[in-house]
Amino acid sequence: MSEISGKNIIDNDFKIIRDDQYVYFPIREGISSPWETVMKLPDKNQRKPSPKGHSGAFDVIGDIAVIRERKDGSVDNIVEFIAKTRKSIRTIYLDHGVSGELRLRDLELLYGEDNPETLHRENGITLWVNIRKAYFSPRLATERMIIASMVN
Missing domain, CATH: 3.30.300.110 (Met-10+ protein-like domains)
Structure with a gap:
């Protein structure tokens, strides 16, 4: 995680998820990565909640x-x-x-x-x-x- 923090490549609208073998980091669109990339559409519950009626800034x-x-x-x-x-x-x-x-x-x-x-x-x-x-x-x-x- 320290290799990617501060580089503005994580899509903070989605949760970081894990399974038995891997940890999946949501990468912003259009970002190239030196790591293996898995294309996966997130489930509804993997999107972070946002406040109603506000941008959440x-x-x-x-x-x-x-x-x-x-x-x-x-x-x-x-x-x-x-x-x-x-x-x-x-x-x-x-x-x-x-x-x-x-x-x-x-x-x-x-x-x-x-x-x-x-x-x-x-x-x-x-x-x-x-x-x-x-x-x-x-x-x-x-x-x-x-x-x-x-x-x-």
């Missing part, structure tokens, strides 16, 4: 979920969805956007305890992050990996 940073502010202001369905389907999430914040030179987030607590500190794991390392004091996006994992490889 949120970031997970450690055990914190951050929902981007929506134009229509509705977040109840997605908060309920995250709380039910992501048991490891202890806190959900609404992100009203970033501001200032340090690009700090304006966060509103929606669910759980108001503790913005968390341990986030990516690319084989664990980072301690306070999302109120530092701009952090899990979507930048590949960029952090590239910079780290340049330092070595």
Whole structure:
């Protein structure tokens, strides 16, 4: 799994499944892979559930979920969805956007305890992050990996 994490090739709309011999990773369409590829149409229950009426866009940073502010202001369905389907999430914040030179987030607590500190794991390392004091996006994992490889 460490060979493919951070390379943006996994299709996160589907579950990783296994049988007695193999583990099957859902690969995004149009991606070539150096590994043996098995073409298999997923069963209905292999698709990850998504919140009703929402695109489901949120970031997970450690055990914190951050929902981007929506134009229509509705977040109840997605908060309920995250709380039910992501048991490891202890806190959900609404992100009203970033501001200032340090690009700090304006966060509103929606669910759980108001503790913005968390341990986030990516690319084989664990980072301690306070999302109120530092701009952090899990979507930048590949960029952090590239910079780290340049330092070595």
